Amino acid sequence: MKSINKLDLAGTKAKGQRPYFLEDKQTEQVMSLVMVLAMELSVARERTATLECLLEEKGVLTRDEINAYSPNKTEVAKRSADTQEFLVRLTRILQQDKEEMQNGDPTMQEVQDELVKTS
Numbered sequence: 001m002k003s004i005n006k007l008d009l010a011g012t013k014a015k016g017q018r019p020y021f022l023e024d025k026q027t028e029q030v031m032s033l034v035m036v037l038a039m040e041l042s043v044a045r046e047r048t049a050t051l052e053c054l055l056e057e058k059g060v061l062t063r064d065e066i067n068a069y070s071p072n073k074t075e076v077a078k079r080s081a082d083t084q085e086f087l088v089r090l091t092r093i094l095q096q097d098k099e100e101m102q103n104g105d106p107t108m109q110e111v112q113d114e115l116v117k118t119s
Contacts, residue, residue: 006057029093033091033094036090040086
């Protein structure tokens with residue numbers, strides 16, 4: 001079975017240019033980045049709180065022990081890879097915009113006009 005590279009997949013997009021709904025394209029890009037961050041942070045905070053509660057309730061670790069934890073080299077490398085993957089997902093909208101400009105992808109209006117002509 002072929003191995004899937006998550007970093008490569010994180011930047012994939014549909015054909016054609018991305019539709020924008022706000023008046024300013026850059027404002028929409030910033031809003032997209034902020035929303036990705038907000039979603040990621042919300043999930044991370046909920047999972048962290050759950051894990052800390054479970055560890056403390058079961059007497060496995062105290063919150064002080066959790067706060068004092070220092071990862072080993074293997075864990076640091078794993079976290080670094082996870083961070084890189086996250087940053088690719090976060091900045092995906094900017095990368096896709098760059099690719100659209102380089103590829104000369106048609107705008108959504110051009111795609112719609114072409115579909116109307118062929119119907």
